[in-house]
Amino acid sequence: MTKSQKSKIAIPLIIFMLFFAIPVFAAEIYFDTKTQEIKVNQLFEVVIFINTDEESINAVEGKIVFPEKLLKLKEIRDGNSIINFWIERPRAKNGEILFSGIIPGGYMDKKGLIFSIIFQAIQEGRGSIEIRDIKALLNDGKGTKADTTISNSQFAISGQEPASRPAVFEKKDIDMPETFEPTVASDPAIFDGKYFLVFATQDKASGIDFYEAKESRQGLFSIFKSWMPVESPFVLNDQELRSFIFVKAIDKAGNERIAVVEPRYPIKWYYEAWWIWIIIILAIIFTLIFIKRNLWNKIIH
């Protein structure tokens, strides 16, 4: 085939493809940086975004894989994430970070932050941080799988980080986590129908670190009860729902927000307020002693 013959075939083919090619829409999961050069001991942040490309996405899952020989994971930040509820909050295990979560109502935009990771370079070398097993589902009421593409991040570690160089990832967070209203619920499908508590709040600056809770039938004396670490949902100890329930949200900067759920069936003071009965009995004893002494003195004199 001559050159002119080839071009006679190729040009119409290109024109045909240009005019009749069907655009392929796919959600893209990508890192903020495609390549970067870093120093040993340097801290650096990798941000994972989603570009939904004209589709509304309401559920995402996947995993991030990184070389543990080269990188040490310092922190995962999800405070400003578009994910409203995590099914699996991003957590690292054996060089993998699994995550899954939902965005009720769907998300459609070019740069939706999923979460970010702070790494520290351990030793010199080259490697990549990879996105694997990604699944993004359409907000169509059927959970239809969207086409997805991924872009990994390459890095090269060389040379030593100067000791004087400050850590650049400190974000000042003086705000408490946002207000929230824990809800008491029960359902035969879980916890054998026992009452449980659900709660969730946000902290846009540093993200929620953990929750603590305590139950107390005495609102005033609850200060003597110790906080217990909890996750939503958790089964209530007081299945009679007579206790005040306190839930504390603590962000990664240590700021706290406490939400209180009032007892659904508050106790009558004379039923379980033991301290009142102690005072009553003591008062009666003192009165009886006094009367007895007084009468005895009168009889004697």
Added chain:
Amino acid sequence: MNTKRILLVCIGFILVFFSALKASADSVNITASVNSVCGNGILENGEQCDGTAFGGASCVSQGFSGGTLSCAASCTFNTSQCTSAPPPSGGGGGGGGGGYVAPVTSAIFNGRAYPKSTVTLLKDAQIAATTIAGADANFQISVSGLSGGNYIFSVYSEDSKGNRSSLLTFPVSVTSGATTKVSGIFIAPTITVDKSEVKRGDDIAIFGQSVPNSEITISVNSDEEFFNKIKADAGGVYLYNFDTSPLEIAQHFTKSKTALNGEISSFSKTISFAVGTKNVAKVTQEFLKGDLNNDGRVNLVDFSIVAYWYKRPSPPASADLNGDGKTDLVDFSIMAFYWTG
């Protein structure tokens, strides 16, 4: 003399103690009297509010200068969206100075729903505020107590028949210390049909509510898509009798959208109906998919129940929304679509 003093102290102690007990008992009585049904939308004894029933209360009556009073799940006033007038600046002859007032981070949402309908605003998928739209279907909702950062806000409305619109979701980047305004929100019309199955050649009534006097475009999806236009009445209600003669005997779908003064809403929910050989009236009380505990809402409680069964063997049918025998991301996606907060 000494014994009398002791007697007086004892009597005084007992009197003070029992008066304290009485006060304690009085305060308990307030909460104990809450025997009403919270969440039924009716204001009853012991409730400050219930749903949209506020008993005439407003932010102003609660001591604020303005804003939106909302009702917490516990049927108590939520004044977090109420605003106070800025305090007078300090200074002046006597030397009293004004203190530093931390800037409020808030957001205001304006848009169109349906006349006198309840509009619900979700902040990161949880109910942040509700309001009632005006007779012209316009509404405004404000939320304060926000932080600087990215939020996912969603709005939906409920028409006069109790039908909910689809959830309109939009990401908003809120600036710390500033008020972010979001306007031009156009909630999609509600839509329903009068038959779940219609005899081919008979009419099926497609109806719902939107903005008064707006133009409604109704789409009936088949192999061929049919578009029909109709005008909503002064109450925002629309009704279109669709002739099913051109439709095949099969399952079909319909949806609608609204246009007014050059603004166009997104499409409504998609409603399905069958074209067959007989007419079957549609059941008015529809099951809300994803509402596992049957409280009429799809929210964090339902999410928690499904999350409990995530990747566990043999989930109950309620936690397996697509009936494939497992609870996975697809079930969560279905739930997220039907979310109400």
